[in-house]
Amino acid sequence: MGEAAMKVEDKMWIVSKVFQSIPLYFAHWEDASFPKEELDERYKELIAQAAAADTERQFSLQMIEFMAKLNNGHTNFSPKPSLYGAPIGVYALPFRGEWIVRDSSIEGLVPGDKVERVEGKTPDQWYCDLRRYIHPSNPESNKRQLFRALNLILPETFVLEAENREGQKKEWTLLRKQPSPSGAADGDRGTTGRVIGAEAGTRAGAGYIRIPSFGNPEFENRAMELVKEYADMERLIIDVRGNGGGSTPSKLTRALMNKPYRWYAEMTPHNVGIHTLQAAKGWANQYYDSYVLMRRPYQESDGGAYGGRVIILTDRGTGSAAEDFVLPFKDNGRAAVIGQSTFGSTGQPFYYEFANGMSFRISTKRAYFPDGSPFEGVGIAPDLAITPTREDLYENRDPVLAAALEID
Structure with a gap:
């Protein structure tokens, strides 16, 4: 489980690449546990810790802890997969x-x-x-x-x-042991769908589409197929609970969106060398940080979009690209959102993988709701909040789905 030793030069290369990338890409200094001005000092501390680390495990935990201090859901260090060992079950x-x-x-x-x-x-x-x-x-x-x-x-x-x-x-x-091939995780099974509560030959009831992830393009493609298959149903229920994201499902959004819609307002670092120089010299009235704030206009819907009722199911595991999916429907009222608030982090992160299998990512943007209100660390609140109980789990009941079937 990752107890091998690491060469000093490999550790220094990883620490240095992370340090170089943070000022270039990181968009969330207001949330970090230390100010940007202290980054150099933190870097020196990290170098000393890394040099003293005897094993890959010790070094990886140091890097994970350091990146977690930046307090952002899309900024983290990933060790070799083998460090995690077999699942705990x-x-x-x-x-x-x-x-x-x-x-x-x-x-x-x-x-x-x-x-x-x-x-x-x-x-x-x-x-x-x-x-x-x-x-x-x-x-x-x-x-x-x-x-x-x-x-x-x-x-x-x-x-x-x-x-x-x-x-x-x-x-x-x-x-701890590796699962059998038959014990596939939910996200490995892909997008699934079924018709709920419809009598034969009628459009009453709902088409239910469960999308566990947007990490595989086939999951979005299968959802698109199901939208077409259920096009005559009076409502579609899109379940993205536990969907941690992947790639923003723009095609699926357009297939369901029958009215104008908009995306996040976004802010990203704007690195200007002269500003950094002036700040380093301590000159007054100069810019230490500069950012670009981008607001997108409304987009028109596609003419062939599904026209029935749309209901989206969310929870705290709905994150990243899954939140990109939920946001425009919540913003313009096209869909009712039911369940729990979402995770509260999206970021289009800069990603870098080292030759030894370790990697890191840094969020390059800070997202806001289209009206400018905070999104990061907050998430998208449901229109109808429902939290399953312990008894619901024992009875295999889904009160969120039940509410989706009853909502007007």
Whole structure:
């Protein structure tokens, strides 16, 4: 799990490339945990730490922690995939002050069960310990990343304690292992669709389209096919809960948008050498930072867009390109948005991958709602807020989808 040593020159190259890229591309200094003026000092500290790191694991954790201090959901350092090791087999989310299992491959541990401890610590204690490794958007979205961060830390064999529906507590000693080929993740299965609540030969009911990711172009293409297939339905329900993004689905947006629409207002760094020089010399009344603010005009809809009711389902796992998809529908009222607020981060990041498999990305833009109000760290609020309960998970109920079927 990443215990190999690293050459000093490799560590210095990675640290230096990251340092060089931050002033050029980073668009979120107002959120960072330190001001831009301190970047040189932080760089020197990081060099010293990196030089002292004995293993790839130590170095990677240092880089992850450093990038997390920039406090942006699209700015982070990624170690070699092997550093994460085999999956731990459980994913839990904070529900009303408790950590509730959402997905599990562990026998006897089911969605709805409450995680009490992992390796002797409560999830809240783990979150306090690992918060420094999480690149954030907002507190609720950050906590969703805890059980992924645990993949970096937990040993190959670990102990998990949980409470079931009847209040009984159980303990497992678990060996981390790779899933079987049949245990594909939701995002690997691609876009799916079905008709809900329609009688034969009628258009009543809804076409339901579940898009787990926009990371694969085929997912958007399949959604487009389903929009055409369900074109006669009176409503379409587009489910992007847990969709962490990928590439902005502009084609799908146009296929569903039957009225003028607009995108984010965006701000990106404008690097001017003379301004940087003047600021470094301490000259008064000169620009240290300059940015370009871009506002896009309304776009006209396509003539062949779907004309029925559109409802979009979201949660705190809806992020990045999935938020790019939701925003214009929320802004112009074309769709009703139901569920939870979205993740709150998009960024068109600059991406760089090193020869050893490590990589980093830096957000190149700060997004705002079209009216100029804050988006980063806030997210897109639903028109109708619904949070599933622990009992919903046990009963395999989906109150968000149920509400979408009932909304006028």
